[in-house]
Amino acid sequence: MTHSLNEIEAMSKRAARGAGLSWGLAEEAAKGARWLSSYDLPGADLLADLLEMNDRLPPIDLAPVSLRDAVWHAPAHRMSPLIAGASLSDCAVPLMERGEISMENVCVPLLSVPFMGGAALRLGHPVAAEWRGARIATDGRRLCLQGDGAALRVKMAAKVVFTAPAEMKGHLEPVVRAHVSAATWDRLAAFAHRTFAPATELSRLLGAGAGADDND
Amino acid sequence: MTEIPNREPDLVMRLARLGSLHQSRLSFMRILTRRMAREGWRFEQTCFEIDDRGVGHAVYTAHTPDRAYSLIAFAHDLPAEKRSDRVIAEAWDATFTLFDGIPDAKDIDRLAQNIPLQEAGRVTSTELSVSRANRSVRLWEHVVSRLSTGQQPARDQIDAVGYLMRTTAVYGSGKLGAADREMIAERPEFSVPFQVEMLSVFLTRWFVIDLVQHMARCRAAERGATAATLEPAIARSIGIGNSTGLGMAPFLLNHPVLFHNWIAARETALSRVRSIAQATPDEISRFRMLFDRARRLVDMWRSDHPVQVAKLSALHNDTNLVASYLQRISLSAPHAWDALYNWAEDNLSLEGQEWIVSLMLEPYGALVDDLAQTMSADNTATFRIAGAMRIEDLRTLLRHIYAWAIDIDWTDPANQARAWYVSEEKLEPRLGERFEEPIEEYEQPLAPGRDAAALHAALRHWPDDAPVAEFLLRHPEHRHIVRRTQIVGRAPYAEIRDNTISGAVMPIDMLRCKLAFFGATQFDPRSDRWVRICMYRNAPLPKDLSHDTADLWVYPDLKDTMA
Numbered sequence: 001m002t003h004s005l006n007e008i009e010a011m012s013k014r015a016a017r018g019a020g021l022s023w024g025l026a027e028e029a030a031k032g033a034r035w036l037s038s039y040d041l042p043g044a045d046l047l048a049d050l051l052e053m054n055d056r057l058p059p060i061d062l063a064p065v066s067l068r069d070a071v072w073h074a075p076a077h078r079m080s081p082l083i084a085g086a087s088l089s090d091c092a093v094p095l096m097e098r099g100e101i102s103m104e105n106v107c108v109p110l111l112s113v114p115f116m117g118g119a120a121l122r123l124g125h126p127v128a129a130e131w132r133g134a135r136i137a138t139d140g141r142r143l144c145l146q147g148d149g150a151a152l153r154v155k156m157a158a159k160v161v162f163t164a165p166a167e168m169k170g171h172l173e174p175v176v177r178a179h180v181s182a183a184t185w186d187r188l189a190a191f192a193h194r195t196f197a198p199a200t201e202l203s204r205l206l207g208a209g210a211g212a213d214d215n216d
Numbered sequence: 217m218t219e220i221p222n223r224e225p226d227l228v229m230r231l232a233r234l235g236s237l238h239q240s241r242l243s244f245m246r247i248l249t250r251r252m253a254r255e256g257w258r259f260e261q262t263c264f265e266i267d268d269r270g271v272g273h274a275v276y277t278a279h280t281p282d283r284a285y286s287l288i289a290f291a292h293d294l295p296a297e298k299r300s301d302r303v304i305a306e307a308w309d310a311t312f313t314l315f316d317g318i319p320d321a322k323d324i325d326r327l328a329q330n331i332p333l334q335e336a337g338r339v340t341s342t343e344l345s346v347s348r349a350n351r352s353v354r355l356w357e358h359v360v361s362r363l364s365t366g367q368q369p370a371r372d373q374i375d376a377v378g379y380l381m382r383t384t385a386v387y388g389s390g391k392l393g394a395a396d397r398e399m400i401a402e403r404p405e406f407s408v409p410f411q412v413e414m415l416s417v418f419l420t421r422w423f424v425i426d427l428v429q430h431m432a433r434c435r436a437a438e439r440g441a442t443a444a445t446l447e448p449a450i451a452r453s454i455g456i457g458n459s460t461g462l463g464m465a466p467f468l469l470n471h472p473v474l475f476h477n478w479i480a481a482r483e484t485a486l487s488r489v490r491s492i493a494q495a496t497p498d499e500i501s502r503f504r505m506l507f508d509r510a511r512r513l514v515d516m517w518r519s520d521h522p523v524q525v526a527k528l529s530a531l532h533n534d535t536n537l538v539a540s541y542l543q544r545i546s547l548s549a550p551h552a553w554d555a556l557y558n559w560a561e562d563n564l565s566l567e568g569q570e571w572i573v574s575l576m577l578e579p580y581g582a583l584v585d586d587l588a589q590t591m592s593a594d595n596t597a598t599f600r601i602a603g604a605m606r607i608e609d610l611r612t613l614l615r616h617i618y619a620w621a622i623d624i625d626w627t628d629p630a631n632q633a634r635a636w637y638v639s640e641e642k643l644e645p646r647l648g649e650r651f652e653e654p655i656e657e658y659e660q661p662l663a664p665g666r667d668a669a670a671l672h673a674a675l676r677h678w679p680d681d682a683p684v685a686e687f688l689l690r691h692p693e694h695r696h697i698v699r700r701t702q703i704v705g706r707a708p709y710a711e712i713r714d715n716t717i718s719g720a721v722m723p724i725d726m727l728r729c730k731l732a733f734f735g736a737t738q739f740d741p742r743s744d745r746w747v748r749i750c751m752y753r754n755a756p757l758p759k760d761l762s763h764d765t766a767d768l769w770v771y772p773d774l775k776d777t778m779a
Contacts, residue, residue: 001338005398006390023661024695031599059692067685083692090603090685118600176399177341196640197658203639203646204304214301214459215353 085115235725243735382457455753534568603685
């Protein structure tokens with residue numbers, strides 16, 4: 001069964017929020033899962049992996065200690081690719097000035113790549129990331145992949161190096177539908193479910209505000 | 217030429233005013249009917265397999281110059297106890313999908329397994345929308361029984377309701393597995409927002425007229441009699457209703473750039489018309505003719521809801537004031553439109569002001585209709601936070617956009633009495649009482665005013681020259697509102713400049729605003745958070761669509777309705 005990209009984004013946003021991310025980060029995580037899916041990359045699967053790995057952990061433990069360091073590291077030695085990715089996007093200009101930002105011990109590094117797309121759009125120059133022999137570059141609209149494809153699915157990379165401006169080689173073709181397994185969908189749905197208030201008779205009656213009888 | 221600037225966002229983006237908007241030339245239904253006529257779309261009913269109980273399916277195809285779109289309608293025999301307009305309903309009188317192309321038998325079989333289930337079913341990228349409708353039981357029975365006994369339905373009964381069926385949800389944009397908007401947004405016919413949904417409803421109206429005629433024929437045939445054929449003028453006066461609850465309310469908050477583009481288009485149109493130095497006699501007579509027809513539309517508008525009753529009474533009074541203003545002054549005077557607008561702002565209720573704004577645009581299709589092409593949005597470029605922005609600049613932006621919110625006393629429970637949340641049942645958005653129900657932990661980010669005030673307070677001790685990136689690293693909880701603030705900095709009509717969680721908030725204001733952009737009329741609130749409307753009332757049926765009928769149908773023809 002295929003999903004629309006909007007469905008993936010909507011589900012991912014709720015799931016990320018359910019796993020304890022702030023709404024702002026959840027929105028970005030969801031855009032990212034959608035963006036990866038639109039290149040036929042396993043954005044939804046990897047988001048489910050990450051949310052399970054870091055379920056409801058305090059964000060400060062998984063965030064870069066300082067944005068000024070040459071090598072970003074997180075106090076808990078497991079960097080969230082969403083928090084670090086969002087910071088990388090926020091630091092698009094310093095990235096270009098320095099030419100390179102490295103991160104240590106990044107969980108599910110592919111999930112940080114959509115944020116590079118955001119940075120690349122802001123800079124007007126492609127941004128690249130390398131880990132474990134894989135190199136992925138984007139200008140925000142196209143995605144280039146070189147090297148070891150298996151590395152894209154790793155759950156932890158000891159070192160990820162981001163560079164800008166980068167060269168674009170080997171484009172992936174965008175797709176309009178995404179394949180998400182039922183198992184992955186269920187894993188995300190379990191997180192998303194936490195964001196729904198249990199219905200009560202009172203909320204049924206008052207919360208939506210409909211009339212009592214529609215046989216008119 | 218004096219350039220009159222667009223109205224200030226602080227004036228326009230208040231809920232009371234947004235909740236008083238009316239349809240205009242830039243409404244999505246009228247943009248669609250104009251396009252269909254201009255491009256000579258061809259329409260055909262290709263299948264009507266519905267039995268004498270009203271069960272079966274029908275297919276209606278619209279042929280554009282380059283493509284075909286088909287409404288597939290499934291008709292059901294719904295017991296009265298199952299008829300509910302709520303999103304939690306599980307059965308309907310009729311269910312629909314708009315199919316990309318012309319369906320074959322396999323498509324119909326597949327969709328027959330899914331469309332009648334609505335949210336419990338699944339569709340694919342060849343489906344562009346999924347929707348359903350319930351009958352107005354009273355009017356349906358009246359029309360069937362009259363026609364089946366050889367008579368026409370009573371005009372006053374039709375006018376009292378306005379529609380035979382009302383849609384209770386029209387889903388597009390990838391919902392339930394349908395095609396994403398991005399898949400079709402490049403097609404010229406869908407470049408304007410909500411054209412898929414408006415086309416679906418336009419064809420639904422045709423199906424409903426056919427179905428009521430079919431049911432009348434079946435009933436007459438049982439007695440060996442022949443039913444009357446519904447008079448075309450009466451058929452034209454029947455629209456499609458819509459019943460909408462809170463599900464639609466968060467839309468405007470969740471699509472800030474799109475919302476800005478809608479409002480900016482209308483405001484730019486108004487500014488262009490107010491900037492006209494001298495109206496021509498043709499333009500003036502067109503305005504005066506439509507003024508009379510628009511008053512007739514106001515006369516036909518019924519509501520029992522106390523809030524709308526008061527607004528309607530003010531609007532009636534306003535139309536009288538405008539009529540006497542138009543007798544006193546000459547529209548051929550210099551800058552007469554600007555003078556009319558300024559007079560309206562000083563003398564009319566918000567309903568009346570926005571009514572006259574929409575009406576002023578009418579003679580100026582050549583000047584404003586191009587703005588329809590500016591009403592869609594691609595969020596990609598605005599979604600990223602500018603992390604290099606200095607805290608000082610963020611603070612300035614906050615004070616500029618959210619001064620009204622920073623000034624609110626958020627410790628007063630009345631100012632945050634409500635919370636928006638999503639219920640477990642069918643993921644229905646709801647509005648609850650924050651201090652009385654266990655909902656706060658489920659709250660949705662739909663209170664930008666409160667969030668902006670909190671951000672403003674959190675920034676107080678940060679140095680002016682620190683970059684926003686540093687602040688957000690420490691405070692990811694503010695990412696949502698920082699992004700929003702930066703968006704509104706570039707798109708000033710993107711934000712509702714009012715408290716969306718106060719004890720006094722009226723969600724129907726948000727529904728009304730969105731539905732007015734669709735082109736709806738006859739807003740009839742059923743509560744503070746639920747509204748019924750009418751769509752395509754007096755519009756030509758597909759076979760009658762032409763250059764002459766495609767645009768001004770929303771204003772009743774005086775000959776037709778006064779007879």
